[in-house]
Amino acid sequence: MADITALLLPFFGLILIGYVAARVTRQPAEALGWMNTFIIYAALPALFFKLVSRTPIEDLARIDFIAADIAATYAIFILLFLIARFLRRASVADSTIQAFGGSYGNIGYMGPGLALLAFGDAAAVPVALIVCLENATHFIVAPAMMAVAGGDKRPPLQLAGEVVRKVALHPFIISTGLGFLVAASGLAVPTAAQRLVDYLTQAAAPCALFAMGVTLALRPLKRVPVEIGYLSAAKLIIHPVAVYVVLSLAGDFDHVWVYSAVLLAALPTATNVFVISQQYGVWQERASATVLITTALSVLTLPVLLYLITAGLLPPDLFP
DSSP states (O other): OHHHHHHHHHHHHHHHHHHHHHHHHOOOGGGGHHHHHHIIIIIHHHHHHHHHHTSOHHHHTOHHHHHHHHHHHHHHHHHHHHIIIIISOOOHHHHHHHHHHTTOBOTTTTHHHHHHHHHGGGGHHHHHHHHHHHHHHHHHHHHHHHHHHTOOOSOHHHHHHHHHHHHHTOHHHHHHHHHHHHHHHTOOOOHHHHHHHHHHHHHHHHHHHHHHHHHHHHSOOOOOOTTHHHHHHIIIIIHHHHHHHHHHHHOOOOHHHHHHHHHHHTSOBOHHHHHHHHHHTSSHHHHHHHHHHHHHHHHHHHHHHHHHHHTTOSOSOSOO
C-alpha cells in the first residue's frame, strides 16, 4: 500500500497545489485560459502522438478493445439516463448531463499521467485509444442529445457539420491520427521535432493536473445534487466494474490493456461535463458539484482499485 500511496500522492498533490494556488491568489477564471490552451493544443496532443507513433500498427488496430470499452461506458450512460428521465422525471437535457456525470471520466487530464505511472509504457496505446475515441464519441452524443431535447436550435445539417468539424479538428484526434500515420509508415521523426515533442510531453501531466485543481477551486460547491449518491457510485465503482466485465467477455486482451481501461473508467467525472452543461444552460451548479465531489471521493476509491490490481486480487480476465 505504501507504493500506491507514493504513486498517487504526487498525482493528487498537483491537483491540490492548483486548488490552493487558486484559493490564495484569487486569480479570475480567465487567467487559466492560456494554460488550458497549452494543455489541449500542445502538451496532451504531443503526448498522444508520442505514445501512438512508437507503437506497432497491429496493436493500434484493436477495434474490438475500444468497441468493448465504449459499449461498457454507454451501457452506464443509458442506465443513468433512464433513471433520470423516468424515475427522477428530469428533462431530456438534464437527464443527458446526469448520465454524462456518471459515465464521462476525466480521462484526458488524469488518465495518461496516472496510467503511465501505474503500468508503465505498456499502457500508452490503450490509454491513447480510449482518450481519443471515447472523447470523440462524447463530442457526437452530447450535441445530438441536446438537439433531441430542443436545446440546440440549429438546422440538422448545420449541427451535423459542426459536430464533424469539432471531432475531425480536435487536437487529440489530429495528433493521434498523425501518430497512426507515423506508426504505419515506419517514418522516423526528425531529431529536432522529437525533442520538441518530448519537452511538451513532460509538461502534459503536471500542467493538466495543476489546471484541474485550479478549475475545481474556481467552481465552489454551492448546490449538492440529490442524485450525487448514485452518480458517484456509478462513476467510481459501477463504471469500472462494467468495463472489467465487458472486456473479459469481449476477448483475450493483454492484462495492462484491461487494467488501463478499468483505471480510466474509475476516474472522477470530467470537467467537460460542466462545460457541456454550461454551454446548453442546464444542470450547471449540480454538474460542477458532481465534478468536485467525485474528484474528492476518488482520493479514496483509486487507491483501493490500484491495491486490488497490484496485489493480484483482480485477475486480468474475469472468465479465463
